[in-house]
Amino acid sequence: MLADNIPPQLQWKPDPITLDAKVAEAKKKLLESIKRSVYVYRVDCGGCNGCEIEIFATITAVFDAERFGIKVVPSPRHADMLLYTGAMTRSMREPAIRAYHAAPDPKIVMSYGACGCTGGIFHDNYCVWGGTDPILPVDVYVPGCPPTPPATIFGFACALGILDQKLHASHHVAPADDQTFVAFPAIPYKVRTSFEREARRMSGYYFGKKIVDEFMLTISKDKEDVFGAIDRLIGNETDARKRAVFMDLRALLMSKVVKG
Numbered sequence: 372m373l374a375d376n377i378p379p380q381l382q383w384k385p386d387p388i389t390l391d392a393k394v395a396e397a398k399k400k401l402l403e404s405i406k407r408s409v410y411v412y413r414v415d416c417g418g419c420n421g422c423e424i425e426i427f428a429t430i431t432a433v434f435d436a437e438r439f440g441i442k443v444v445p446s447p448r449h450a451d452m453l454l455y456t457g458a459m460t461r462s463m464r465e466p467a468i469r470a471y472h473a474a475p476d477p478k479i480v481m482s483y484g485a486c487g488c489t490g491g492i493f494h495d496n497y498c499v500w501g502g503t504d505p506i507l508p509v510d511v512y513v514p515g516c517p518p519t520p521p522a523t524i525f526g527f528a529c530a531l532g533i534l535d536q537k538l539h540a541s542h543h544v545a546p547a548d549d550q551t552f553v554a555f556p557a558i559p560y561k562v563r564t565s566f567e568r569e570a571r572r573m574s575g576y577y578f579g580k581k582i583v584d585e586f587m588l589t590i591s592k593d594k595e596d597v598f599g600a601i602d603r604l605i606g607n608e609t610d611a612r613k614r615a616v617f618m619d620l621r622a623l624l625m626s627k628v629v630k631g
């Protein structure tokens with residue numbers, strides 16, 4: 372056995388961290404029904420980086436874990452949850468413990484990936500202490516090599532009682548006569564959307580919408596002399612950029628009238 376050749380002071384001693392009753396109780400409550408955002412701090416204890424890639428896929432645009440309020444933070448001081456990836460290597464044991472102590476109580480510990488859960492393919496490596504749980508009090512295990520982003524979100528949801536909270540959600544059923552208000556109903560739908568697209572193309576989503584609303588309000592008000600009203604709108608406009616958008620919309624309307 373390799374351990375027989377290692378001096379006793381260097382041999383593997385897990386020395387797990389234990390929780391006092393008060394912290395354990397507070398943690399139980401946090402795990403059952405957190406009703407706010409969760410800040411997660413990630414510690415890579417010695418994996419192959421595959422888990423990190425999946426975590427980043429989880430928090431970026433496609434899977435977007437932030438919609439559930441799950442945010443990754445750069446310091447354990449801000450964390451509600453510590454997420455340990457990779458097998459626990461000898462050199463990362465101390466930093467892993469320091470990160471644990473740096474996070475405020477109550478905190479949740481998650482073991483992520485086959486390596487975090489058990490040591491994975493590195494479990495019998497000479498420099499590996501196993502998974503996270505010989506050293507830290509783990510609450511949630513997310514298995515997989517690496518876990519997929521949906522599995523990661525599922526792990527978070529289970530850990531935080533989010534699933535349970537979602538299951539209690541009620542769905543609004545709209546009554547049959549519930550109508551959505553349509554802005555400028557007198558202007559045909561296709562004309563309205565072409566104005567909106569053009570205005571937003573010229574001046575961005577926010578200002579484009581404001582400008583096109585002003586334009587459509589003007590043409591809705593004065594149905595007898597639509598082009599006269601537009602010309603007055605253009606003439607009274609002091610902002611050259613806005614005037615350019617109005618003129619463009621006027622030309623667009625003109626093209627539709629001529630075509631129509």
Ligand code: SF4
Binds near residue numbers: 417419483485491517
């Ligand atoms: S669980 Fe798999 S992907 Fe994750 S660190 Fe270990 S070997 Fe890499």
